[in-house]
Amino acid sequence: MKTYWEKSITFDEYMKVAKERVSHPRNEADEEMKEYYDLGLQRMERTLKTFRKEEEQLETLKKKNFKGKILIVTEPWCGDASATVPAVSQFFEGHNEVRIFLRDEDTSLIDQFLTNGTQSIPIVILLNENYELIAHWGPRPAFGTELLAKFKADPEAYPREEFYNDLQVYYAKNRGKDAITEILELM
Secondary structure, eight states: OHHHHHHOBOHHHHHHHHHHHHHSOOSHHHHHTHHHHHHHHHHHHHHHHHOOOOHHHHHHHHHHTOOSEEEEEEOTTOHHHHHHHHHHHHHHTTTSOEEEEEGGGOTTTGGGSOBTTBOOSOEEEEEOTTSOEEEEEOSSOHHHHHHHHHHHHOTTTSOHHHHHHHHHHHHHHHTTHHHHHHHHHHO
């Protein structure tokens, strides 16, 4: 894990990557994903503007006395990540070091944390001071997972567009609170 940590970037660097990929796609794949990069960037900026650390969660963090590090496997085009990654990064700032590992640059890390056989992101990895795995979380809070299960169970009754809308409305209202609560429970 230490090698992945050393290859990772800060949240500020991650935001620069997102902005760069919107304005200057690196290749055809980035060009095809431009709409998602743009949406992801808009959502991350909204999350950064609206996110507020909750005292109760800060007290929980303090009681946990977690001295480790947080490594997030993600990409700026991901809808789930655009709501979660900024909130998690902001919450732990000043308490624990948070770094970002870009999934698409090197899939060997995400391949260790598959979700139902897929490289779903974001994955939040909790490491101790020696870079040893404590736990991992992701790719979305329990409520988001429930919405996904509802969609997969009956896509005709609960169409993809409705699922995506409901998920983004939830993320916008929740502002990362559920993700942080669930991550704190793993510490």
